[in-house]
Amino acid sequence: MLPENEINRILVVSAHPDDADFGAAGTVALFADAGVEVTYLLVTDGDAGGNERTLDNSGMAELRRTEQTAAAKCVGVTDLRFLGHADGTVVPSLELRREIARVIRQVRPDLVITHHPDRNYQFVAPSHPDHRAVGGATLDAVYPDARNPYAFPELFTEEGLEAWTVREVWLTGGSTPNHFVDITAVVDRKLAALQSHASQVAHVEGFADFVRSRFAAWAEEAGFPEGHYAEGFQVVPTA
Secondary structure, rough: OOOOOHEEEEEEEEOOOOOOHHHHHHHHHHHHOOOOOEEEEEEEEOOOOOOOOOOOOHHHHHHHHHHHHHHHHHHOOOOEEEEEOOOOOOOHHHHHHHHHHHHHHHHOOOEEEEEEEOOOOOOOOHHHHHHHHHHHHHHHHHHHHHHOOOOOHHHHHHOOOOOOOOOOOEEEEOOOOOOEEEEEHHHHHHHHHHHOOOOHHHHOOOHHHHHHHHHHHHHHHHHOOOOOOEEEEEEOOOO
């Protein structure tokens, strides 16, 4: 794995507002506290989300951008970028790969965190079609698009964006995690980030207990002591 002291910039690519917070907010908080620069890239604004449809899609999109911005601040992230694709319609297209490759070349991250592109048959929630599409497009943008100067040449000729090689990718939501991060020290900040998404979770009875039990289970799987919390990832080397 990439040594932590060689991780200076991280790009988190997610399909919807709240995805980064469910999957990686604790890990992000730890990195941000250590001085790592973290950028969030959201492919959609989550305009098809929400428990009560009191807003139209544009109103929901605006609300969810606001909620995601507040959630990001809970874990030390202030650089957020939104691509504005329609929630529920994302496909791993060449257009999406170009958009993600563009941001990779702008941010020049050592590590990218994104969705697992495969369906999880053990737990269906991470396998939303948008998640799988974004995960696949991001992996394609990491390799080969962002590092290949001949891929999307207009990114260089028109925008001056040099090719960039991401050194490692961490996938969330998969069924075979092979790396666990102890987030016990920052679990309250992860929970605060998740609760910032009031349009999505305020109606869920016992939400805080659900979050704690879910990430305590990851810690148990990782072999951490009782009372600890963890996030799990599948690490993908890119060399």
